Amino acid sequence: MTIRVTTPTTTSGGGVASAQFTYINNGDGYAPGWRREFSRTGDEMTGNLTLRSDDRMHFMIANADGSARAYIYKDKDDTGIHINNGVDGAGDFVLGKDSVLYVPLAVRAGGSKKLAIQSDNNSALNATFNLWGDANRPTVVELDDDQGWHLYSQRNPDGSILFTVDGDIMANRKLNVGAATFSSDGNVNGTVWGGWLNDWLNNIFASRFVRDVRAGNVESAQVWRAYGYNDQAPYVITGVINANTDDLIDNLTRRPLQKNINGIWYNIDFI
Numbered sequence: 633m634t635i636r637v638t639t640p641t642t643t644s645g646g647g648v649a650s651a652q653f654t655y656i657n658n659g660d661g662y663a664p665g666w667r668r669e670f671s672r673t674g675d676e677m678t679g680n681l682t683l684r685s686d687d688r689m690h691f692m693i694a695n696a697d698g699s700a701r702a703y704i705y706k707d708k709d710d711t712g713i714h715i716n717n718g719v720d721g722a723g724d725f726v727l728g729k730d731s732v733l734y735v736p737l738a739v740r741a742g743g744s745k746k747l748a749i750q751s752d753n754n755s756a757l758n759a760t761f762n763l764w765g766d767a768n769r770p771t772v773v774e775l776d777d778d779q780g781w782h783l784y785s786q787r788n789p790d791g792s793i794l795f796t797v798d799g800d801i802m803a804n805r806k807l808n809v810g811a812a813t814f815s816s817d818g819n820v821n822g823t824v825w826g827g828w829l830n831d832w833l834n835n836i837f838a839s840r841f842v843r844d845v846r847a848g849n850v851e852s853a854q855v856w857r858a859y860g861y862n863d864q865a866p867y868v869i870t871g872v873i874n875a876n877t878d879d880l881i882d883n884l885t886r887r888p889l890q891k892n893i894n895g896i897w898y899n900i901d902f903i
Contacts, residue, residue, distance in 0.1 A: 693718075701717075842891045848889070851867070867889070
């Protein structure tokens with residue numbers, strides 16, 4: 633025999649409103665024979681609670697107005713258990729049958745400062761951040777998408793680490809490799825150069841090779857009834873002048889021939 637007792641919607645004197653109590657007579661073999669089985673205002677149970685149906689059924693926490701604050705469900709033949717935050721939620725968290733946790737946006741770990749793994753749900757491809765290893769590659773942390781791998785960081789059997797990228801690397805400032813530096817302007821700093829590569833090139837090559845050649849300031853001398861110029865370094869004759877167009881040369885002009893080495897101008901010498 634089962635007896636259900638429902639209390640009224642309003643009470644006085646400390647009574648419980650809108651409650652339902654269920655009492656079942658378990659027979660003379662039990663003491664006491666009558667037991668209260670269930671209370672709508674809160675109770676506890678020691679056995680299993682089963683919802684038997686092929687349709688979707690929810691375990692729900694509701695607000696006072698009846699709106700869903702949170703609920704759990706699993707459809708028949710579905711991918712997993714769905715957990716939803718109800719009216720103010722942003723989608724289902726799914727505990728997948730494939731041992732994968734699916735979240736609508738991000739997973740965050742930490743206290744005051746948090747680390748997040750997030751998807752904005754607008755990428756063209758799926759991506760996977762995976763930890764795996766084998767005998768030859770004991771520990772590999774790898775980033776892949778549907779078309780292949782992007783990068784990985786690998787712990788080698790000897791304990792060293794290898795970082796590999798399947799594409800280009802863009803550094804806005806510089807790349808450091810041990811004590812060496814690759815700068816964004818193309819310069820390289822390392823012990824093999826004794827500092828910056830451009831300084832080494834300037835010291836080794838610029839000091840040995842001619843960058844430019846020029847003729848210096850002009851000088852002039854009279855030739856008619858005068859000595860003129862002799863053969864003297866670093867000068868070269870740049871002009872022969874016959875002002876009155878007779879049979880005799882009047883003046884000569886010359887300039888020093890100069891070379892630029894490592895930014896400094898030097899007069900040339902003759903053999």
